[in-house]
Amino acid sequence: MFLVGIQGVPSVEEKSKTTKEVDPGEITSLQNVQDELRLRFCQNPLSPALYGYEKERRQLFDLIKRTASTGESNSVLVIGPRGSGKTMTLNSIYNELIEDDNIRENLLQVKLNGLLQTDDKIALKEITRQLQLENTLGDKVFGSFAETLQFLLDALKCGSQSSKPILFILEEFDMFAHYKNQTLLYNLFDIAQSDQAPICVVGVTCRLDVIELLEKRVKSRFSHRQVYFLNNYNFENYCNICMSYLRIESKPVSSDFIKEWNKQVEKLSKDGTVRDVLQQQFNFNKDIRALHHILMYVVCQLNETHTFPTPSDFVEAMKVTTTDSKSAMLHGISILELCLIIAMKHLTDIYDGEPFNFEMVYSEYAKFAQKRSSMQMYEKAVVLKAFEHLLALELVKSTDGSGTRIQKEYRLMSLLIHPSQITDALQKYPQCPTEVKQWASTSVI
Amino acid sequence: STASEVTPHIPGRSRPLMSPSSVLEEARARLHVSAVPDSLPCREKEFEDIFSFVESKILDGTGGCMYISGVPGTGKTATVHEVIRALNKAYEDGELSQFKYISINGMRLTEPRQAYVQILKQLTGQKATPDHAADLLNKKFTTPGPRKETIVMLADELDLLWTRKQDVMYNLFDWPSQRHARLVVLAVANTMDLPERIMMKRVASRIGLTRMTFQPYTFKQLQEIVVSRMKGLKAFDSDAIQLAARKVAAVSGDARRALDICRRSTEIAENRSPSKKTNILVGMSHVDAALQEMFSSPKIVTIRGLSNQEKLFLRAIVAEFTRSGLEEAEFSRIYTQHISLCRFEGLTPPTTSQLASICSRLGSIRLLLVEHGRHDLQMRVRLNISQDDILFALKKKQMFDE
Numbered sequence: 015m016f017l018v019g020i021q022g023v024p025s026v027e028e029k030s031k032t033t034k035e036v037d038p039g040e041i042t043s044l045q046n047v048q049d050e051l052r053l054r055f056c057q058n059p060l061s062p063a064l065y066g067y068e069k070e071r072r073q074l075f076d077l078i079k080r081t082a083s084t085g086e087s088n089s090v091l092v093i094g095p096r097g098s099g100k101t102m103t104l105n106s107i108y109n110e111l112i113e114d115d116n117i118r119e120n121l122l123q124v125k126l127n128g129l130l131q132t133d134d135k136i137a138l139k140e141i142t143r144q145l146q147l148e149n150t151l152g153d154k155v156f157g158s159f160a161e162t163l164q165f166l167l168d169a170l171k172c173g174s175q176s177s178k179p180i181l182f183i184l185e186e187f188d189m190f191a192h193y194k195n196q197t198l199l200y201n202l203f204d205i206a207q208s209d210q211a212p213i214c215v216v217g218v219t220c221r222l223d224v225i226e227l228l229e230k231r232v233k234s235r236f237s238h239r240q241v242y243f244l245n246n247y248n249f250e251n252y253c254n255i256c257m258s259y260l261r262i263e264s265k266p267v268s269s270d271f272i273k274e275w276n277k278q279v280e281k282l283s284k285d286g287t288v289r290d291v292l293q294q295q296f297n298f299n300k301d302i303r304a305l306h307h308i309l310m311y312v313v314c315q316l317n318e319t320h321t322f323p324t325p326s327d328f329v330e331a332m333k334v335t336t337t338d339s340k341s342a343m344l345h346g347i348s349i350l351e352l353c354l355i356i357a358m359k360h361l362t363d364i365y366d367g368e369p370f371n372f373e374m375v376y377s378e379y380a381k382f383a384q385k386r387s388s389m390q391m392y393e394k395a396v397v398l399k400a401f402e403h404l405l406a407l408e409l410v411k412s413t414d415g416s417g418t419r420i421q422k423e424y425r426l427m428s429l430l431i432h433p434s435q436i437t438d439a440l441q442k443y444p445q446c447p448t449e450v451k452q453w454a455s456t457s458v459i
Numbered sequence: 460s461t462a463s464e465v466t467p468h469i470p471g472r473s474r475p476l477m478s479p480s481s482v483l484e485e486a487r488a489r490l491h492v493s494a495v496p497d498s499l500p501c502r503e504k505e506f507e508d509i510f511s512f513v514e515s516k517i518l519d520g521t522g523g524c525m526y527i528s529g530v531p532g533t534g535k536t537a538t539v540h541e542v543i544r545a546l547n548k549a550y551e552d553g554e555l556s557q558f559k560y561i562s563i564n565g566m567r568l569t570e571p572r573q574a575y576v577q578i579l580k581q582l583t584g585q586k587a588t589p590d591h592a593a594d595l596l597n598k599k600f601t602t603p604g605p606r607k608e609t610i611v612m613l614a615d616e617l618d619l620l621w622t623r624k625q626d627v628m629y630n631l632f633d634w635p636s637q638r639h640a641r642l643v644v645l646a647v648a649n650t651m652d653l654p655e656r657i658m659m660k661r662v663a664s665r666i667g668l669t670r671m672t673f674q675p676y677t678f679k680q681l682q683e684i685v686v687s688r689m690k691g692l693k694a695f696d697s698d699a700i701q702l703a704a705r706k707v708a709a710v711s712g713d714a715r716r717a718l719d720i721c722r723r724s725t726e727i728a729e730n731r732s733p734s735k736k737t738n739i740l741v742g743m744s745h746v747d748a749a750l751q752e753m754f755s756s757p758k759i760v761t762i763r764g765l766s767n768q769e770k771l772f773l774r775a776i777v778a779e780f781t782r783s784g785l786e787e788a789e790f791s792r793i794y795t796q797h798i799s800l801c802r803f804e805g806l807t808p809p810t811t812s813q814l815a816s817i818c819s820r821l822g823s824i825r826l827l828l829v830e831h832g833r834h835d836l837q838m839r840v841r842l843n844i845s846q847d848d849i850l851f852a853l854k855k856k857q858m859f860d861e
Binding site: 076084085086087093095096120134145147149160163165167168173176177178180195204208211220221231234235237238239240245246294297298299300336339408411435 | 763820825
């Protein structure tokens with residue numbers, strides 16, 4: 015539950031420095047607010063406001079409701095990029111539907127996920143288990159794969175308009191299309207197209223070309239209804255969504271603190287720095303899940319001396335989420351390794367991207383170390399160790415796989431660092447010798 | 460194993476269903492693919508052929524097979540079911556001797572040899588392993604015994620009964636040629652030349668030459684199908700039906716598709732009606748909207764919904780392709796292009812990590828085809844859409860969000 019505890023609890027001397035008396039009531043209310051927001055960002059419950067998908071939600075809602083109330087069988091695919099709120103929408107629809115007693119008593123839900131049910135056999139057992147058919151006892155399903163399939167089909171065939179409708183939700187639908195013969199999909203769609211127990215099959219996937227994966231028979235039985243969740247909101251909406259996530263509506267804590275909190279959030283929404291950060295994030299990635307990561311970082315920074323989020327928190331969060339992993343790695347390598355990387359860069363430039371081997375890199379390095387620098391020239395064995403370290407970090411990659419029996423000095427390699435990253439790293443490298451910088455910047459050709 | 464006493468069933472509803480209240484709801488119920496009419500329109504000739512074939516075999520007390528093919532959604536299985544219904548009626552009227560009907564479907568079996576288990580279960584109610592069931596069936600069909608009735612068997616999705624030794628198919632078509640079997644097999648599959656393509660000579664020869672092909676429906680036939688289901692209801696404008704029929708006939712001639720489109724257009728008509736009016740006519744505009752939903756590819760809309768950097772990345776790919784003249788590019792090259800495009804547009808250039816995540820995002824929705832991420836800078840990127848589509852979607856006006 016607690017991913018990150020309250021960070022930065024001030025030490026004793028810091029506490030004595032703070033002149034501001036901290037009200038203990040405020041701390042508990044801050045903790046409550048943090049708990050509430052953490053739940054919102056990490057556990058993916060229903061969002062405070064579902065923005066921009068009213069039409070799509072309406073369509074899915076009507077479809078599932080018709081299955082539940084009039085026993086009409088349907089099939090539909092929900093398609094959209096990852097993190098665009100597909101599962102959340104379905105959950106909120108289901109929760110809204112079962113508020114109605116009539117529907118709650120008359121709707122069975124079966125949830126499958128292509129990552130968990132990796133073949134038809136497991137998926138069938140899971141369906142039988144979730145429906146609690148007669149060949150299950152508790153959580154155990156009896157009988158072989160063939161018997162389970164037969165039993166399930168017979169059960170659905172005996173069903174008619176008077177049996178309970180079943181809502182099948184297939185997450186990661188494209189994985190189901192990779193099973194042998196697509197048996198499960200064929201049977202589900204076939205039942206949805208025939209006069210048997212009423213079912214509604216909802217596939218959820220992020221692939222736009224998912225229909226092309228279906229076999230022709232399965233495709234013919236699928237009703238070709240597709241609902242698309244595409245993030246088509248503009249920046250103004252995006253800011254509003256962000257602030258609605260930070261606002262607290264419920265009353266878990268004393269209302270004074272909440273009022274103050276919401277006032278601060280309101281202030282943030284007008285702040286230029288925050289808007290800049292959000293604009294940068296919006297340019298890069300529009301989905302809400304990525305926004306959660308940033309907000310989560312902001313919320314985790316709060317503690318008893320720093321009770322409200324500030325614009326600098328947002329800037330910090332942005333910095334943390336957008337660090338380039340490779341530049342960070344380059345800051346942590348030794349000077350010798352850096353020299354080798356520069357030598358490789360030169361080799362790549364000279365030979366126009368052709369792969370190189372250790373011997374070439376070593377001779378390039380030796381040329382530099384003997385003629386142009388006052389630095390110490392290392393022995394070959396040491397340089398080889400450094401080279402192998404780069405290989406282990408995967409900054410260098412062997413071009414012909416690791417299974418070859420060539421000696422390691424002669425194995426062909428290629429560099430996995432973009433020239434711009436090297437320039438970047440050299441500028442930020444702590445105490446980088448001047449001659450190394452110069453060697454890097456001289457063009458070889 | 461499961462006890463034989465268990466009865467498969469789905470729990471019943473606590474309250475009965477609501478009956479359709481409006482004209483459109485009634486239309487929807489009739490348009491549902493499961494509401495198969497008693498006699499299929501536009502399939503009278505095929506019905507006649509199959510009926511007379513099976514009837515003659517029952518009257519003579521001999522066996523035989525027939526191979527039926529056609530693309531999905533052309534009414535093959537429905538016609539066979541109709542034939543069986545008609546034969547049952549003829550038996551009740553005392554014109555035919557009794558027969559037994561069993562059906563197997565290749566898609567509903569976990570493996571081809573389970574077909575034996577199914578057949579045995581439907582014939583005698585016994586349960587057995589596939590090998591044992593095969594022996595029992597062989598004995599049953601090959602030894603002379605007091606035979607009472609002809610067995611009519613429907614083998615649907617025949618191509619999935621293919622095994623390397625082809626023993627399942629061989630047996631299915633060999634049994635009818637036994638003198639004492641009195642078995643009529645109706646084999647149904649999609650491809651016309653299946654016997655010649657995947658079967659051994661000795662299996663294909665046993666199928667014989669009694670074959671029938673179900674042609675895809677023409678637009679007139681599709682129109683007739685929808686109109687016959689709408690008999691006595693004033694729900695559709697006749698031009699609207701014609702539009703749906705013509706569109707589907709041009710693509711596949713699949714009756715399921717036509718019915719689904721009409722059903723979807725009734726929903727659209729209901730949603731668009733200003734108030735709860737009871738007599739709405741489904742017009743051309745509604746059908747057109749349904750067709751757009753079901754046939755259009757949303758790639759252009761998807762591209763317009765991407766973030767600015769993602770759009771720029773697509774442009775960088777197109778630029779790199781134009782530069783190199785190939786249809787495939789390395790990630791590092793595209794990165795170089797992307798940075799120069801960023802400078803041109805005045806955006807902060809992303810780091811390689813960010814760009815790699817953009818690339819994998821576009822790969823996961825399949826706008827791009829990308830290699831595994833472990834190749835890093837050497838990952839090769841291809842487009843899954845045409846370059847024209849990208850250029851069209853990213854016209855200057857829609858390039859950047861406000």
